[in-house]
Amino acid sequence: MNEAARPLKRTEIRQQNEALILKAAEKVFAEAGFGGATMQLIADMAGLPKANLHYYFATKEDLYRRVVQNIFEIWLEAAEAMDVADDPVTGIGAYIEAKMAISRAHPDGSKVWAYEVMHGAPVIQDYLETTLRDWTNDRIARIEGWIAAGKIKPIAPRHLLYMIWATTQHYADFGHQIATLNRGPLSDEDWRRATAAVKEILLRGIGALD
Amino acid sequence: MNEAARPLKRTEIRQQNEALILKAAEKVFAEAGFGGATMQLIADMAGLPKANLHYYFATKEDLYRRVVQNIFEIWLEAAEAMDVADDPVTGIGAYIEAKMAISRAHPDGSKVWAYEVMHGAPVIQDYLETTLRDWTNDRIARIEGWIAAGKIKPIAPRHLLYMIWATTQHYADFGHQIATLNRGPLSDEDWRRATAAVKEILLRGIGALD
DNA sequence: GCCCGACCTGACCAATCGGTCAAGATAAAT
């Protein structure tokens, strides 16, 4: 992969191999789930001997945990997009766009997250109860403010958030089904149209348009 | 389980045991995925010896296939709810209500379906390309009719369907996350409110309300 | 040039997996 055989510094070796393993693990966990994934498969995909994986990650659970945590961080960064503006059209619109972009850029990560939650969130239960719950309550308060200011209709803020999560992540988690119905992977234009459709229906649905 | 030890007819034995195994399998496959599920675990949950499972279902794949097909049939029956009326509010509203009811009644089935699609639909790929694709195209034509008649705004019908699937199934597939944020399982009233919120936002989003 | 600690890996292991099978138990046809 690298040009020639340049000598690598110790820290570079560690960073490079951990990243390589995490990337391969994300793909394999997304394709096969935790139980269906094997360390041998991840090793083959990373181009490393299996024993080398156990040098960097003690157990399969440790590796899985790191993959899930990485996704959660990407999730949280995008969540800040909702605070860019004071009006709901710009704020919620930017959040939907950010989440759609993540669904396209990190479909495997989204699937591993879905897998983890679907199976009772054994690894990230504490994150759900702390970070995610706090973030959700803050956004609910923000949406209630928009309702009180008459900027949107008095819909249920909590279920609006669930609908945003559901619709945007659907394009990653169910990407195979969508691609099958579309007779092929979504193009740039397809993604633009999908994002526009989701934004339009949700924003009009809460009375922020027209 | 049965009162006393009443003698069972041959056909009864077969039906009863197959149903018992399928029910246990649905739960285990939903909780652990295909790879994470074991025949021993399913056997224990069904209260039967493992060898007995292989008498009724030759392989683990056969058992999994039957579980996925069962869910697909439930899915299709509910899809007919969309054709109950000529106006979009009643038709789409009934479809959303039917799908929300399924999410509540068959959360494990929904999860197994999600698992199957997330992993490339190796078992039900042909259903996606035939039955589901035909059904989707028919409903798109129907929605386009409503648009042409001026009953709803000119939204993208395909993405409206995706949004309905995503939001309704989210309450099953991500039920654990929702329950955690809700500090407990959803009550009857919670489900009623969730269904109303989804219906209201989606129907207003396509311009069928107000 | 030497040495130490980080890095690498083929070979190996106990545990568990899906699946098999032969022998016994039971319901129904004769």
Added chain:
DNA sequence: ATTTATCTTGACCGATTGGTCAGGTCGGGC
């Protein structure tokens, strides 16, 4: 009552799994 086909099950098997380990390689401080 005997036969027959269905149902039941403990014991077993080869294959694969996550994980270990001893012995090697190699970068970098001295």
